[in-house]
Amino acid sequence: MCQFKLLGAYCLTEPASGSDASALTTRALQHDGGYVLNGVKQFISGAGDAEVYIVMARTGAPGPKGISAFIVEKETEGLSFGPVEKKMGWNAQATRQVILDDVRIPAENLLGAEGFGFKIAMCALDGGRLNIAACSLGGARSALQKASAYLKEREAFGHPLAEFQALQFRIADMATELEVAQTFLWRAASALDAKEPNATLLCAMAKRFVTDAGFNIANQALQLFGGYGYLTDYGIEKIVRDLRVHQILEGTNEIMRVIVARNLLQPGQ
Numbered sequence: 001m002c003q004f005k006l007l008g009a010y011c012l013t014e015p016a017s018g019s020d021a022s023a024l025t026t027r028a029l030q031h032d033g034g035y036v037l038n039g040v041k042q043f044i045s046g047a048g049d050a051e052v053y054i055v056m057a058r059t060g061a062p063g064p065k066g067i068s069a070f071i072v073e074k075e076t077e078g079l080s081f082g083p084v085e086k087k088m089g090w091n092a093q094a095t096r097q098v099i100l101d102d103v104r105i106p107a108e109n110l111l112g113a114e115g116f117g118f119k120i121a122m123c124a125l126d127g128g129r130l131n132i133a134a135c136s137l138g139g140a141r142s143a144l145q146k147a148s149a150y151l152k153e154r155e156a157f158g159h160p161l162a163e164f165q166a167l168q169f170r171i172a173d174m175a176t177e178l179e180v181a182q183t184f185l186w187r188a189a190s191a192l193d194a195k196e197p198n199a200t201l202l203c204a205m206a207k208r209f210v211t212d213a214g215f216n217i218a219n220q221a222l223q224l225f226g227g228y229g230y231l232t233d234y235g236i237e238k239i240v241r242d243l244r245v246h247q248i249l250e251g252t253n254e255i256m257r258v259i260v261a262r263n264l265l266q267p268g269q
């Protein structure tokens with residue numbers, strides 16, 4: 001996997017547990033020196049294409065402390081996948097259910113110790129949130145560049161659109177918001193690398209701010225194209241569709257606000 005010869009997939013979300021991931025119901029029971037897994041995972045990116053699946057399953061009592069993490073390889077008997085989901089955007093990668101029906105794995109496929117799965121999941125989410133924010137940043141930058149070029153080329157009332165002050169101000173604000181988002185993303189990434197105590201707080205803040213800003217910038221870019229922005233030939237509508245899901249992935253932006261508020265309002269802060 002480190003050499004990019006194999007792809008992996010991360011299996012946490014379930015049909016009835018998205019934002020409340022600790023309520024997952026997929027179970028892993030000890031059997032014959034190993035484990036038997038049963039359950040369904042929902043919205044799994046790369047499902048069916050990935051060779052290795054990190055599956056969060058319940059080995060203990062309800063709540064986060066009863067969750068463990070397991071490695072399940074694609075060819076394991078009992079592992080199957082739902083149909084490819086039809087999505088608004090993000091169509092470059094398949095999204096499918098991961099179905100576990102009496103999937104038997106050896107004990108060595110347990111990651112860490114029993115009960116450590118939710119901690120592993122949460123550690124992965126900090127970096128994942130920064131990655132999603134970076135995707136939004138790249139999409140927004142592309143949209144801004146396309147819109148800037150279009151304003152120089154397109155004419156109305158005998159003048160290039162770039163000469164209209166209202167549109168100049170719109171581009172100026174979009175570029176400023178993009179730079180602010182990038183700077184804050186760097187700040188959060190630096191904190192995570194340095195293992196700063198407030199890294200989780202900053203990652204949640206950055207995910208919320210950058211994905212909101214990225215979608216807004218792309219959406220404004222589409223508006224600057226007018227009717228042409230709604231056509232697939234210009235590439236803007238795809239960016240808008242793809243960036244919209246970033247406000248949902250890796251924890252919705254509403255959940256990011258919950259994380260930020262809890263960090264700021266807990267006793268002693």
